Amino acid sequence: MSRIDVNKTYKLFIGGAFPRSESGRVYEVKGANKKFIANPAMASRKDLRESVVAAKSAFHGWANATAFNRGQVLYRIAEIMQGRSEQFVEEICALEGVSNKAAKSQVEETIDTWVWYSGWCDKLSAISGSLNQVSGPFYNFTTPEPLGVVAVFAENKPSLLGAVRTLAPVISSGNTAILIASEKYPLPAITLSEVLATSDLPSGVVNVLTGKISELASWIASHMEIDGVDVAGLSKSEEEELKLHGADNLKRVFRFTNRNHPERILSFMEQKTVWHPIGI
Amino acid sequence: MIIDGSEGDLKRFLDDLPPVDQVGADARAAMLATRSIKTTSKAWAIDMAISMVDLTTLEGADTPGKVKALCAKAVRPDPTDLTVPSVGAICVYNDMVKIAREELDLIGGRKIPVAAVSTAFPSGRASIEVKKQDTQDALNAGASEIDMVIDRGAFLSGKIGKVFEEIKIVKDICGEKAHLKVIFETGELVTYDNVRKASYLAMLAGADFIKTSTGKVNPAATAPVVLVMLEAVRDYFALTGIKIGVKPAGGIKTTKDAIKQLVLVNETAGSDWLNPSLFRIGASSLLNDLLMQRMKLRTGHYASANYVTID
Numbered sequence: 001m002s003r004i005d006v007n008k009t010y011k012l013f014i015g016g017a018f019p020r021s022e023s024g025r026v027y028e029v030k031g032a033n034k035k036f037i038a039n040p041a042m043a044s045r046k047d048l049r050e051s052v053v054a055a056k057s058a059f060h061g062w063a064n065a066t067a068f069n070r071g072q073v074l075y076r077i078a079e080i081m082q083g084r085s086e087q088f089v090e091e092i093c094a095l096e097g098v099s100n101k102a103a104k105s106q107v108e109e110t111i112d113t114w115v116w117y118s119g120w121c122d123k124l125s126a127i128s129g130s131l132n133q134v135s136g137p138f139y140n141f142t143t144p145e146p147l148g149v150v151a152v153f154a155e156n157k158p159s160l161l162g163a164v165r166t167l168a169p170v171i172s173s174g175n176t177a178i179l180i181a182s183e184k185y186p187l188p189a190i191t192l193s194e195v196l197a198t199s200d201l202p203s204g205v206v207n208v209l210t211g212k213i214s215e216l217a218s219w220i221a222s223h224m225e226i227d228g229v230d231v232a233g234l235s236k237s238e239e240e241e242l243k244l245h246g247a248d249n250l251k252r253v254f255r256f257t258n259r260n261h262p263e264r265i266l267s268f269m270e271q272k273t274v275w276h277p278i279g280i
Numbered sequence: 281m282i283i284d285g286s287e288g289d290l291k292r293f294l295d296d297l298p299p300v301d302q303v304g305a306d307a308r309a310a311m312l313a314t315r316s317i318k319t320t321s322k323a324w325a326i327d328m329a330i331s332m333v334d335l336t337t338l339e340g341a342d343t344p345g346k347v348k349a350l351c352a353k354a355v356r357p358d359p360t361d362l363t364v365p366s367v368g369a370i371c372v373y374n375d376m377v378k379i380a381r382e383e384l385d386l387i388g389g390r391k392i393p394v395a396a397v398s399t400a401f402p403s404g405r406a407s408i409e410v411k412k413q414d415t416q417d418a419l420n421a422g423a424s425e426i427d428m429v430i431d432r433g434a435f436l437s438g439k440i441g442k443v444f445e446e447i448k449i450v451k452d453i454c455g456e457k458a459h460l461k462v463i464f465e466t467g468e469l470v471t472y473d474n475v476r477k478a479s480y481l482a483m484l485a486g487a488d489f490i491k492t493s494t495g496k497v498n499p500a501a502t503a504p505v506v507l508v509m510l511e512a513v514r515d516y517f518a519l520t521g522i523k524i525g526v527k528p529a530g531g532i533k534t535t536k537d538a539i540k541q542l543v544l545v546n547e548t549a550g551s552d553w554l555n556p557s558l559f560r561i562g563a564s565s566l567l568n569d570l571l572m573q574r575m576k577l578r579t580g581h582y583a584s585a586n587y588v589t590i591d
Contacts (some may be wrong), residue, residue, distance in 0.1 A: 049582055056585070112282060170410070219581075219582070222580070222581030222582070223580060223582040223584075224581065224584035224586070224587065225582060225584040225585065225586075227584070245581075247583065248541050248581075
């Protein structure tokens with residue numbers, strides 16, 4: 001007798017749990033060979049709302065964790081990813097239709113990206129902060145502080161690296177994030193959420209949604225609790241529309257051209273200046 | 281009068297009350313919680329809930345400054361939107377009553393009553409002399425609502441005569457000057473039968489309101505408990521023609537929770553009770569969530585906690 005397949009249900013990742021979409025909807029993802037691969041969840045605006053609530057409540061703890069601790073957690077993500085490389089390679093091959101070798105090198109580059117950003121966590125104030133000269137008996141410091149809740153639209157391709165390249169810098173500084181997976185190639189982002197769930201990352205720091213970008217983008221734009229957006233996965237016209245709807249709460253909207261750069265971290269930070277009297 | 285006032289008669293009356301069908305109460309409350317309230321009904325419910333909030337601060341760390349800030353919020357919950365109604369009342373500890381009353385009068389909140397928690401809140405473990413003085417103090421300071429706790433130890437050990445007498449004494453002190461709310465601390469009464477008994481006991485002793493909890497004990501205002509109390513006030517009204525108010529307090533934190541309470545009220549006691557004079561919600565963080573949901577309905581996009589005051 002042949003064994004019955006145990007197929008995976010692809011779910012969202014919200015507040016450390018793996019729920020189906022509140023709407024109950026799924027959509028079809030096809031591979032490079034046009035064959036059916038999976039039915040991931042199609043997130044609704046209410047799933048987005050729940051994600052923001054989870055991200056907001058996780059923010060205080062994550063932003064106030066020591067930079068050293070955040071760096072360790074990010075490095076741990078790299079370690080856990082390493083152990084699941086094969087699954088990532090398989091998914092990338094099936095979706096993007098690239099060779100096994102290319103997929104493998106993408107996974108390795110992704111893991112290195114986590115390591116690279118984990119190193120940045122405790123060095124940000126060294127490159128961006130300053131001790132300012134003021135005319136008075138005061139110490140005057142400026143240090144970068146995390147912004148709050150940031151939404152990132154993962155690039156379509158490379159599917160795994162494109163997600164991590166946008167996500168890692170955002171959370172390394174203490175922001176919490178909502179990752180909108182690529183609509184066409186969502187599986188690596190979903191598997192990434194399983195890695196994050198087992199990497200000492202506090203619940204809610206990263207929330208992963210899959211679904212229709214066009215449906216979610218306008219709700220992200222107008223949500224007053226989302227402070228910043230990385231629009232890597234959006235088209236130029238979608239980006240313009242998002243900026244328009246996001247103007248009300250002065251959302252910081254960025255698109256980066258360089259691959260890995262501290263600018264990706266610092267763009268989602270604010271400068272805080274503190275005055276302290278000398279001699280007290 | 282339903283009872284002649286003797287402890288024996290009171291006991292007989294309470295023992296003759298039909299027991300609460302626990303499974304039935306849980307199921308009924310859970311079923312009513314699934315009602316979907318949207319758009320214009322939701323807008324109406326949010327404004328009704330705001331006007332029913334007893335905005336509360338009961339911390340050891342309360343300062344005059346914090347109480348004043350709360351008063352400002354009570355009068356005008358959202359300073360950017362004048363269409364938001366004022367809350368039902370301010371609820372504070374005894375020594376903050378004067379500060380709250382003076383501040384409210386000063387900033388245009390003359391109509392907002394100040395409720396004082398009384399009779400050795402939250403435990404109720406003090407002599408009747410202390411409890412009387414506690415109540416009198418609050419009234420002298422300008423409280424127009426008294427939230428008293430019952431002696432749960434006496435109730436649970438069967439000394440219901442003592443509980444009854446204490447409520448009566450406090451009610452006499454309140455007289456016409458103040459409304460009396462009686463707090464059961466349902467989390468400590470354990471069974472729904474006890475909640476029903478305590479409800480009738482308080483109503484017979486002269487309570488104007490019956491209130492679930494102090495907010496210091498978990499579980500607090502669960503839906504089935506509120507359901508049992510609403511049934512009690514409904515039946516008491518049928519029996520005597522007197523309308524008694526209900527105040528759930530503790531654990532109602534979101535707009536959804538509040539709207540569920542309103543559904544319970546409407547379906548159990550009836551629409552007459554959808555009125556701040558007969559139904560109040562004891563809460564502090566709930567108000568911010570109500571305001572954020574109100575913003576969402578008005579603007580069409582999700583609101584941020586950065587746009588409501590922290591208290």
